[in-house]
Amino acid sequence: MAKMNMIQALNSALDVAMENDPNVLCFGEDAGYFGGVFRVTAGLQKKYGLDRCFDAPINEAAIAAMAVGMAAKGLRPVAEIQFADYIFPAIDQIVSEMSRIRYRSAGQFTQPIVVRSPWGGGIRGGQTHSMSPEAFFTHVPGIKVVIPSNPYDAKGLLLASIESDDPIIFFEPKRIYNGPFDGQADGALQSWANHPKGEVPEGHYTVDLNKAEVVREGSAVTVVTYGTLVHVALAAAEKSGIDAEVIDLKTLTPYDIETISDSVKKTGRCIVANEAPRTSSFSAELAAQIQEDCFWSLEAPIHRIAGWDTPYPHAHEWSYFPGQQRFINAMKSVTETV
Amino acid sequence: MATSQPRYRVPAPKFRPGDEPDFSDLKLQPAGEAKRPGIDCSWKDTVDHATGLVGALDHNHQAVGEWNPELDPDTLREGLRHMVLTRVYDERMQKLQRQGKMSFYMKSTGEEAVSVAAAMALRDSDMVFPSYRQQGILFARGRDIVDMMCHCISNSRDNLKGRQLPVHYTWAEGNFFSISGNLGTQFPQAVGWAMGARYKNEDQVTASWIGDGTTAEGDFHGALTLASTYRAPVIFNVVNNQWAISTFQGIAQGDAPSLAVKGLGYGLPSIRVDGNDFLAVYAATKWAADRARAGHGATLLELYTYRAAAHSTSDDPSGYRPKEEATKWPLGDPIERLKNHLIGLEEWDEQRHEAMEAELNDLVVKSYKEAESYGTLHDGPLSPVPSIFEDVTADTDWRLIRQRQDLGV
Numbered sequence: 045m046a047k048m049n050m051i052q053a054l055n056s057a058l059d060v061a062m063e064n065d066p067n068v069l070c071f072g073e074d075a076g077y078f079g080g081v082f083r084v085t086a087g088l089q090k091k092y093g094l095d096r097c098f099d100a101p102i103n104e105a106a107i108a109a110m111a112v113g114m115a116a117k118g119l120r121p122v123a124e125i126q127f128a129d130y131i132f133p134a135i136d137q138i139v140s141e142m143s144r145i146r147y148r149s150a151g152q153f154t155q156p157i158v159v160r161s162p163w164g165g166g167i168r169g170g171q172t173h174s175m176s177p178e179a180f181f182t183h184v185p186g187i188k189v190v191i192p193s194n195p196y197d198a199k200g201l202l203l204a205s206i207e208s209d210d211p212i213i214f215f216e217p218k219r220i221y222n223g224p225f226d227g228q229a230d231g232a233l234q235s236w237a238n239h240p241k242g243e244v245p246e247g248h249y250t251v252d253l254n255k256a257e258v259v260r261e262g263s264a265v266t267v268v269t270y271g272t273l274v275h276v277a278l279a280a281a282e283k284s285g286i287d288a289e290v291i292d293l294k295t296l297t298p299y300d301i302e303t304i305s306d307s308v309k310k311t312g313r314c315i316v317a318n319e320a321p322r323t324s325s326f327s328a329e330l331a332a333q334i335q336e337d338c339f340w341s342l343e344a345p346i347h348r349i350a351g352w353d354t355p356y357p358h359a360h361e362w363s364y365f366p367g368q369q370r371f372i373n374a375m376k377s378v379t380e381t382v
Numbered sequence: 383m384a385t386s387q388p389r390y391r392v393p394a395p396k397f398r399p400g401d402e403p404d405f406s407d408l409k410l411q412p413a414g415e416a417k418r419p420g421i422d423c424s425w426k427d428t429v430d431h432a433t434g435l436v437g438a439l440d441h442n443h444q445a446v447g448e449w450n451p452e453l454d455p456d457t458l459r460e461g462l463r464h465m466v467l468t469r470v471y472d473e474r475m476q477k478l479q480r481q482g483k484m485s486f487y488m489k490s491t492g493e494e495a496v497s498v499a500a501a502m503a504l505r506d507s508d509m510v511f512p513s514y515r516q517q518g519i520l521f522a523r524g525r526d527i528v529d530m531m532c533h534c535i536s537n538s539r540d541n542l543k544g545r546q547l548p549v550h551y552t553w554a555e556g557n558f559f560s561i562s563g564n565l566g567t568q569f570p571q572a573v574g575w576a577m578g579a580r581y582k583n584e585d586q587v588t589a590s591w592i593g594d595g596t597t598a599e600g601d602f603h604g605a606l607t608l609a610s611t612y613r614a615p616v617i618f619n620v621v622n623n624q625w626a627i628s629t630f631q632g633i634a635q636g637d638a639p640s641l642a643v644k645g646l647g648y649g650l651p652s653i654r655v656d657g658n659d660f661l662a663v664y665a666a667t668k669w670a671a672d673r674a675r676a677g678h679g680a681t682l683l684e685l686y687t688y689r690a691a692a693h694s695t696s697d698d699p700s701g702y703r704p705k706e707e708a709t710k711w712p713l714g715d716p717i718e719r720l721k722n723h724l725i726g727l728e729e730w731d732e733q734r735h736e737a738m739e740a741e742l743n744d745l746v747v748k749s750y751k752e753a754e755s756y757g758t759l760h761d762g763p764l765s766p767v768p769s770i771f772e773d774v775t776a777d778t779d780w781r782l783i784r785q786r787q788d789l790g791v
Contacts (some may be wrong), residue, residue, distance in 0.1 A: 069581070095581060101611060106570045106604030113574020113588075116559065117509075119581065121574075133600070140564045141571070147773045148562075150543045152554035154776075185774050210775040254779070298779035 072124025166219030200251030227276030280371030413437030414447025492690030537757030595626025615674030645682030657687030
């Protein structure tokens with residue numbers, strides 16, 4: 045075991061994957077010599093050579109397409125999109141191509157690809173470095189969306205994603221690259237060093253892509269979320285004293301409906317939360333499915349916490365980002381309903 | 383009614399329905415004139431080629447100049463056969479579509495050399511990323527005709543389980559990638575595949591095809607950037623058949639003097655080729671493949687041709703171009719030209735040609751009878767309904783299991 049932050053854990057996953065399988069290679073804007081603007085690919089070019097970790101031109105569609113072609117040839121490319129906000133030029137190659145090639149070729153070609161991208165808000169990134177565009181991709185058959193919330197899961201999920209035979213959009217919550225975040229803008233910076241999930245094995249292991257995790261057991265209300273907000277929900281539960289059960293989804297598609305419904309049937313109350321603008325965000329899918337599966341166990345309406353239906357603001361970030369107080373208010377409101 | 387002068391230029395084709403098409407001011411370089419640079423050349427050595435025209439068959443149907451591939455008569459006859467088969471197949475499938483036997487069809491009439499000659503110049507192990515008008519590659523590579531038809535009529539033996547529109551073939555065994563339908567996406571994918579081949583120390587090259595209109599897509603520019611940067615073994619074919627559905631090629635080309643010149647800006651040798659000249663297409667493709675295989679990188683070929691048929695069975699060209707354009711096209715018809723070349727060599731004659739057409743027509747009719755015995759889109763049997771839930775991902779998750787139950791299959 046070693047102490048790692050999420051960046052180091054992701055770097056370690058790539059290192060292990062490249063060491064074990066010569067078909068794994070990675071590329072992206074600034075991902076080669078420099079090792080990525082967030083340093084996730086640091087040292088890999090030096091260790092594995094120019095043709096296994098390299099810089100790509102600033103053309104996200106071409107980066108995705110290069111991965112499509114390489115995967116069809118039998119490689120396992122890991123493509124980096126520098127910020128999730130920049131993934132849209134690649135959307136045709138992801139949505140119309142890599143996600144459908146297995147299906148439209150009836151299995152003659154497969155797409156073992158990971159598209160990694162730093163994701164989410166909380167870093168004062170303004171409207172072009174803060175987006176949470178996961179719902180665009182959870183809507184697409186044929187790709188899976190994975191979002192870890194800590195270093196241990198980040199490494200295990202990335203290794204599982206690289207070993208998967210299907211394309212995976214792997215979003216990395218950049219606000220918690222260096223430490224968990226309790227959702228209070230003025231709070232002290234935290235580190236992964238003292239967090240149990242900052243203990244990361246140095247070698248190979250995987251975390252199951254089809255499983256959510258109950259990260260806090262409780263009886264009063266179920267909070268279903270992922271990424272940075274997992275830590276905000278945990279902090280809100282501690283601060284409010286409301287005995288919330290917190291579920292970290294980890295994989296959004298396919299999401300682990302069993303773990304969710306087991307919990308909601310137990311607590312009878314549910315909050316679903318995401319950073320993205322509320323309308324059509326992934327919490328809408330969760331709320332719809334939970335009411336279908338758990339309606340007769342629910343004692344209150346399912347409550348949604350989400351970003352507002354505005355572009356992500358810069359100066360007023362903390363009025364937009366779903367912080368600790370919004371979770372506390374929601375937990376109170378949902379548990380007070382008779 | 384618009385009466386004022388347009389406030390910006392919107393290019394228009396020279397001829398519209400009712401006009402008499404006249405291509406006499408199209409300045410085309412005569413066959414045999416273009417030089418053949420070494421395969422290790424730079425983009426600078428092809429500046430003239432990018433606006434010229436590489437041709438090997440002259441007006442007298444003689445093979446001339448440095449781009450004559452000097453093919454033996456058997457190879458020429460084989461090429462002729464594949465082109466005639468492509469045309470006979472297209473004609474038959476179009477008729478069957480009109481009879482309601484399939485949902486949609488796209489002919490490649492007039493463009494048979496573009497696909498057949500290229501496929502013959504490549505190795506069968508080379509990977510192709512075609513668009514929807516290169517069915518000639520499948521004939522040149524010997525794909526079973528019944529299998530092709532079973533795909534087009536979406537029956538129980540369609541190797542794509544009824545998931546793709548007709549003519550959007552996939553044939554992995556024949557190193558033929560899955561045709562998308564979203565335009566140009568295959569161009570940068572071909573680069574990724576080519577890099578993969580280099581990475582695995584294999585000597586395959588890739589070839590991809592798009593149309594003139596698709597040169598406006600971002601993927602065209604992304605592909606050329608990638609190929610130039612990583613010196614990938616790729617052949618980029620731009621089939622300039624003059625028409626993107628109803629839009630003439632000037633809407634994509636703008637003020638560029640040709641489509642081939644666009645490759646020069648990326649540092650890629652770029653050549654305009656007479657796409658109706660079997661010998662020229664063969665020679666240019668072979669040259670580009672030799673370059674790629676030797677590690678000199680990618681080539682852009684603009685295949686100058688004319689789309690003699692409609693874009694698809696859903697299109698009616700009489701609404702936007704004169705009917706006579708195809709017959710007035712100055713570069714003629716690829717089948718007629720190769721046939722006349724072989725006749726000039728005394729290696730072919732009209733009787734043998736007619737006999738071959740009849741034989742291939744019988745083959746296509748017979749093949750369709752067999753294909754139909756496995757079902758049609760209209761009457762079935764199709765691939766089983768539950769197959770719509772297969773191949774989405776390697777595993778089937780709870781959502782699809784529930785949805786299949788909802789459908790009741």
